[in-house]
Structure formats: structure tokens, C-alpha cells
Amino acid sequence: MRNLRQKQASLVHRPIAWHVTHWSHDVYSQGAYSTLLPGGSPAHRAALGDCLDGRLVIAGEACNPKAPAMVHGAWDDGIRAANLAVRAGARRVIVIGAGCAGLGAARHLSAQGIDCVVLEARERIGGRTHSLQLGPVTVDVGAAWLQQFGDNAVAREAERLGVRLVGTDFSQPLAAASDGPVDGIEAAWEALRRGIDRRLPLTEGVARYLAGLAPAEARATRYAIEGNLIIEACLPLAELSVDSLDEEGVGNDDHFLPGGYRQVIDHLAAGLDIRLGQPVARIDWQGSDVRVNDALGDFCICTVPLGVLKTLQFVPELPQPQRDALAHLGMGRLEKVVLQFDRRWWPRSPTGYLRWYDTPASWVEWLDLTDAVGTPTVAGLIAADAVERQFSGRSDEEIALAARDALQAWACAVEAVR
Structure with a gap:
């Protein structure tokens, strides 16, 4: 782990352009x-x-x-x-x-x-859809995907217009964790949804469920909660309904619009x-x-x-x-940072979808837009309490560089297990 940290510290990748959202403080939105x-x-x-x-x-x-x-x-x-x-x-x-x-x-x-x-x-x-220019490409700093594509009336309009669309497989992220190899996240998530006592408040139900698991299963479940619930519902467990477990997020034949x-x-x-x-x-x-x-x-x-x-x-x-x-x-509190570089220095995910599991959670979800837009560009998502931890007292440049650091940590962790 020490060698990993040394390698990470020795690498400096400076973004050539960035954009940081502030939907939570937008007077005409007040959240995501x-x-x-x-x-x-x-x-x-x-x-x-x-x-x-x-x-x-x-x-x-x-x-x-x-x-x-x-x-x-x-x-x-x-x-x-x-x-x-x-x-x-x-x-x-x-x-x-x-x-x-x-x-x-x-x-x-x-x-x-x-x-x-x-x-x-x-x-x-x-x-809350907002396309803007970042360097040579158009990026969406609000909503960015056509979800539930087969039953999406807006997608039908996009098809009629002949807008270029790129499918994204959110079921197969290239994932890494700060504390070692990670797997079994989706299985842990489905087991939690089946096994939690839904009569209890969500925080209490999760605590009781985790208490009955072996350490490795509990670790995978905690990461599943961050990656499948918190990043989707965008509030900490104490502020969420048990029914939040069943509200669908990404992963149902989603399509990206490279032109915004x-x-x-x-x-x-x-x-x-x-x-x-x-x-x-x-x-x-x-x-x-x-x-x-x-x-x-x-x-x-x-x-x-x-x-x-x-x-x-x-x-x-x-x-x-x-x-x-x-x-x-x-x-929900969800923010996005879009980073653009002069080259793609991070490991390539076949699906363009990356996940970073850290404690405490930070930039959990990343989308590598490089192949779709033709310029090395990534978008990171951060939600709930992590927004305050990463944004408080920082300028947009400082937030962007902190996000870059998280992406770099993820890249080093991926390389370490290859």
C-alpha cells in the first residue's frame, strides 16, 4: 500500500479544463x-x-x-x-x-x-438539463443520459431527430477500492434488498443486517450501499425511506448524447x-x-x-x-465535476463506467466520455454527505483537483491488482 501511495504521489495530471456543478445551492433548483x-x-x-x-x-x-x-x-x-x-x-x-x-x-x-x-x-x-462547451466538446453538467430507453418518450424524439446516441452498460463498472480488491458488489446489493427488515427505519435496518454478516460480506455491502443507493438517492441513510431501495436508477439500457x-x-x-x-x-x-x-x-x-x-x-x-x-x-445532493486532459492517462474501462470505493466515500462514480466525445474527458459524481466534505471552503479549481486526485487514486488501485 505504501508503494501505491508513493506511485500516486509521483504522478501529477493537470486538467486543461474543468467544470464543477453547484446544483444544491442553485436558487432555481436547490438540489439535484x-x-x-x-x-x-x-x-x-x-x-x-x-x-x-x-x-x-x-x-x-x-x-x-x-x-x-x-x-x-x-x-x-x-x-x-x-x-x-x-x-x-x-x-x-x-x-x-x-x-x-x-x-x-x-x-x-x-x-x-x-x-x-x-x-x-x-x-x-x-x-436541470444543461449543456455547455468545455474545450472542443459539448458536455452535460446536469442530466446526461436517456434512461429506461425502451420506454422513454424523449429518446423517441432524439431518434426522430437523428441525434447520435451511445449505449452505456452500467452493469459492468471497472471498480477499485482504497483498501484492496473488490468484488461481489451487485450480489451484496441484491442480498441486502432481499434480507433487510423493511419494517425498520432504513438506518436501523441496515445496521442490523450488517451485524449478521461476515467481515468480507459486510465490506461489500457497505460499498454496495454507497454505489447503488447513496449515489442514486443522493442523501445519507438517515434521511432516506426504506422504499428508496426500490426506486430505479441507472442501468436500464441507458444511452448517452455526445452532442448534449x-x-x-x-x-x-x-x-x-x-x-x-x-x-x-x-x-x-x-x-x-x-x-x-x-x-x-x-x-x-x-x-x-x-x-x-x-x-x-x-x-x-x-x-x-x-x-x-x-x-x-x-x-438529493448530487454534484458533478467534468475534467478534460490532454491525454487519457487512466485505465480504460470497456464500458466507460468506473467506480471508486473509498472510506469515507468521495467521488464514487465516473464516466469516461473520451471515446464518445473524441477528447480525453471524464465526469465524476459525488453525493450526499460527501459533497460537503469535498466542497466546503474550496474553490472550483480546488474541487476539480481533489476530484483529479480521487481519479488518480482509483487508477493506481486498478493498476495494482492487474
């Missing part, structure tokens, strides 16, 4: 995506999206029990909300938010001939009445009309992220079922 808090269930997601008095509906990935935390889940739920407006006989609809849920709602309404205006707080569309999500987003927004720079603080839905800022309509579809939704003033306040749902749903 929704997750289930203790006691929360998919039923709370569905309840949050119920139509209220035929003139107000909350929509987005947080309301979609089938595809929460996913772009197409937001899109599908926007269309669900639009259909509720159609059934209510809406003539003029105010849609709040120009992310995928808002675009899906507005596009569907416009196709039905219903007058619709979209109010977007940012000076751009796309919400904006290729699809720009197409979906074409022709819509979208008004940028329109942050919303209050939704007045008393009486027969709905007023939002200066816009007046007979129906409102609110698609802002869950973290922002909790800050809005509703007049009158939301009914108890929606308030209860909000109390059982939270925003």
Missing part, C-alpha cells in the same frame, strides 16, 4: 432531483400531482412514481398534467418552468390548440411561448382564475423542482395531502 424521505413512498409522489379544484396541478419528476429523478419521467408527467388541463376544459394555461416537464406540458397543450404561456426563472431553457441534451431540448421548445427571466414566488389560485406574476389563466401547471416548490407561496395554501407529500419528499 427528488428522493424519498423517511416514511415516504411512491404514493406520496402520486398524491403530490393530484389535480386541485380543476385549476392547479403540480408536475415533474417528483410526481412520477414510475420514473422519478429522470428526464423522461419529468416529460411524461408534464403531459399527464396537460391532459388534466384538457379534461378540465382549460382555455388559457400558465406553465411554470421550462424544464422537460414544462416543455412536455406546453407542447401537448399547444398541439390541442390551447393557449399556453411558459414562465421560466432562468435566462435559459432546460432546467440541448439538441433535443431546443427542438422540444421550438414554437412555444416561453418567457425567460420570470421567477415565481406566489401562485394565486383562489377564485375561478389563476394569477402568477402578471399572467392570468384558468389553469396552472407548476413544474418547478421540488426544492423550489417548497419555497413558493400558494394562495390558498395547498391541501393537506399535498403538504403531507411534500413532507415526505426531499431533494
Whole structure:
């Protein structure tokens, strides 16, 4: 291990470009995506999206029990909300938010001939999809994959547009750990899901389950929790529902867009009445009309992220079922760093998917984008408490270099067992 540390210290790979996200502190996001808090269930997601008095509906990935935390889940739920407006006989609809849920709602309404205006707080569309230029390539610093590809309406739009897509096999990561060889992670994960006492709070259930395992099995299970739950649900165990074990993440025929999500987003927004720079603080839905800022309509579809939704003033306040749902749903903390180098110096994974198991956890998940974008580029993901440990008091450059150090440690650990 000493030789490994010496080798790691002797190597210095300086990124030539980088980008660090701060979704958790973004005033128009306040987190990455929704997750289930203790006691929360998919039923709370569905309840949050119920139509209220035929003139107000909350929509987005947080309301979609089938595809929460996913772009197409937001899109599908926007269309669900639009259909509720159609059934209510809406003539003029105010849609709040120009992310995928808002675009899906507005596009569907416009196709039905219903007058619709979209109010977007940012000076751009796309919400938590955000493509930007890093050196010579386009990178997605928000959502980056088309998930559940076979049942993904946004993927069908991408196919119709002829957008280049690259499949990613998340089932076969090139994995390494800081404390020696690692294997059996997926088996440990499935055994945990089958064997945990779901009547208990998640933290207690995990502790009891681990106590009954041999040391090697317990180690693999702890790493499985970091790699299959924390990095997906984006909160520590104490802040998660037992039902979080069953909410699907990556690994269902996911496809990457080397040219960025904006290729699809720009197409979906074409022709819509979208008004940028329109942050919303209050939704007045008393009486027969709905007023939002200066816009007046007979129906409102609110698609802002869950973290922002909790800050809005509703007049009158939301009914108890929606308030209860909000109390059982939270925003996960997930950040991304994209690093670009002049050459690929790390071991190549056949699938482009890397995992790094460290204690305490840091940059657990990496995607090697080099082959897809044509320039040595990697994206690292970090979640939950690890965000604070790695980000607090650091500049973006310092965060990027700390991520580089984690990638370098992973590379050395891989080489050590080859």
C-alpha cells in the first residue's frame, strides 16, 4: 500500500479544463432531483400531482412514481398534467418552468390548440438539463443520459431527430477500492434488498443486517450501499425511506448524447411561448382564475423542482395531502465535476463506467466520455454527505483537483491488482 501511495504521489495530471456543478445551492433548483424521505413512498409522489379544484396541478419528476429523478419521467408527467388541463376544459394555461416537464406540458397543450404561456426563472431553457462547451466538446453538467430507453418518450424524439446516441452498460463498472480488491458488489446489493427488515427505519435496518454478516460480506455491502443507493438517492441513510431501495436508477439500457441534451431540448421548445427571466414566488389560485406574476389563466401547471416548490407561496395554501407529500419528499445532493486532459492517462474501462470505493466515500462514480466525445474527458459524481466534505471552503479549481486526485487514486488501485 505504501508503494501505491508513493506511485500516486509521483504522478501529477493537470486538467486543461474543468467544470464543477453547484446544483444544491442553485436558487432555481436547490438540489439535484427528488428522493424519498423517511416514511415516504411512491404514493406520496402520486398524491403530490393530484389535480386541485380543476385549476392547479403540480408536475415533474417528483410526481412520477414510475420514473422519478429522470428526464423522461419529468416529460411524461408534464403531459399527464396537460391532459388534466384538457379534461378540465382549460382555455388559457400558465406553465411554470421550462424544464422537460414544462416543455412536455406546453407542447401537448399547444398541439390541442390551447393557449399556453411558459414562465421560466432562468435566462435559459432546460432546467436541470444543461449543456455547455468545455474545450472542443459539448458536455452535460446536469442530466446526461436517456434512461429506461425502451420506454422513454424523449429518446423517441432524439431518434426522430437523428441525434447520435451511445449505449452505456452500467452493469459492468471497472471498480477499485482504497483498501484492496473488490468484488461481489451487485450480489451484496441484491442480498441486502432481499434480507433487510423493511419494517425498520432504513438506518436501523441496515445496521442490523450488517451485524449478521461476515467481515468480507459486510465490506461489500457497505460499498454496495454507497454505489447503488447513496449515489442514486443522493442523501445519507438517515434521511432516506426504506422504499428508496426500490426506486430505479441507472442501468436500464441507458444511452448517452455526445452532442448534449440541448439538441433535443431546443427542438422540444421550438414554437412555444416561453418567457425567460420570470421567477415565481406566489401562485394565486383562489377564485375561478389563476394569477402568477402578471399572467392570468384558468389553469396552472407548476413544474418547478421540488426544492423550489417548497419555497413558493400558494394562495390558498395547498391541501393537506399535498403538504403531507411534500413532507415526505426531499431533494438529493448530487454534484458533478467534468475534467478534460490532454491525454487519457487512466485505465480504460470497456464500458466507460468506473467506480471508486473509498472510506469515507468521495467521488464514487465516473464516466469516461473520451471515446464518445473524441477528447480525453471524464465526469465524476459525488453525493450526499460527501459533497460537503469535498466542497466546503474550496474553490472550483480546488474541487476539480481533489476530484483529479480521487481519479488518480482509483487508477493506481486498478493498476495494482492487474
